[in-house]
Amino acid sequence: MLKRGADFVLSLLVLLVLWPLLLAAAVAVKLSSPGPVFYRGVRSGLNGTTFRILKFRSMVLDAEALGGPTTGTNDPRVTRVGAFLRKTKLDELPQFLNVLKGDMSLVGPRPEVLEYTSQYSGEERCILCMRPGITDYASIEFADLDDQVGSEDPDRFFREHILPRKNALRVKYVKEWSLGSDLVILWQTAWRVLKRAAHR
Numbered sequence: 001m002l003k004r005g006a007d008f009v010l011s012l013l014v015l016l017v018l019w020p021l022l023l024a025a026a027v028a029v030k031l032s033s034p035g036p037v038f039y040r041g042v043r044s045g046l047n048g049t050t051f052r053i054l055k056f057r058s059m060v061l062d063a064e065a066l067g068g069p070t071t072g073t074n075d076p077r078v079t080r081v082g083a084f085l086r087k088t089k090l091d092e093l094p095q096f097l098n099v100l101k102g103d104m105s106l107v108g109p110r111p112e113v114l115e116y117t118s119q120y121s122g123e124e125r126c127i128l129c130m131r132p133g134i135t136d137y138a139s140i141e142f143a144d145l146d147d148q149v150g151s152e153d154p155d156r157f158f159r160e161h162i163l164p165r166k167n168a169l170r171v172k173y174v175k176e177w178s179l180g181s182d183l184v185i186l187w188q189t190a191w192r193v194l195k196r197a198a199h200r
C-alpha cells in the first residue's frame with residue numbers, strides 16, 4: 001500500500017510539473033509524421049493481466065508490421081523526432097499515466113511483450129507477481145539497448161543475449177525488493193537520464 005501510494009503521488013507531481021514538456025513532445029510527434037501521438041503496445045502486467053503501455057510514438061505508422069519487436073542501431077522505422085525522444089527517454093513520460101491508473105509502478109520489472117512473457121519458466125514466473133515498472137535494474141544496465149543489439153538481426157540478438165540477462169535482473173528485483181532498493185534505482189535512473197540529456 002505504501003508503494004502504491006508513493007507511486008500515485010510522485011507520478012501526479014511529475015505530470016503536473018512536466019505537462020508543458022509532454023505537450024511539446026506530443027505536438028512534435030504529431031507534426032513530424034502521420035499517425036497517433038501515442039504508441040499503445042500490449043504488455044503483460046501484474047499476475048499476467050494484459051494492459052496497454054503508453055509511450056510517445058517514436059516510429060512510423062504500423063512499424064510492428066514492418067519488423068520485429070526489437071529496434072536496432074539506426075532502425076529505419078524510427079522517425080527523426082522519435083530518435084531524439086528515445087535518446088533522451090522522453091518517449092517514456094506517458095507511462096506516468098499508466099502508474100496513475102495502476103497498470104504500472106515507478107519501479108518494478110520492466111513489462112515485456114506477450115511473446116516473451118509466455119515463455120517464462122521456473123523462477124522467471126515470479127516476475128509477474130509484481131506490478132511492472134517504468135524503471136528497474138535492467139533499464140539501467142540496458143539504457144542504450146538499440147546500440148547494444150546492433151543492426152544485424154536485432155530480434156535474434158535480443159532473444160539470445162539480452163533477454164536472459166534482463167529476466168535474471170527482473171527476478172533479482174522481485175526477490176530483493178525493498179523501498180530502499182526502489183529509491184536507489186530511481187536515483188540511478190534519474191542520474192543516467194540527466195547524463196544522456198547533457199550529452200545531446
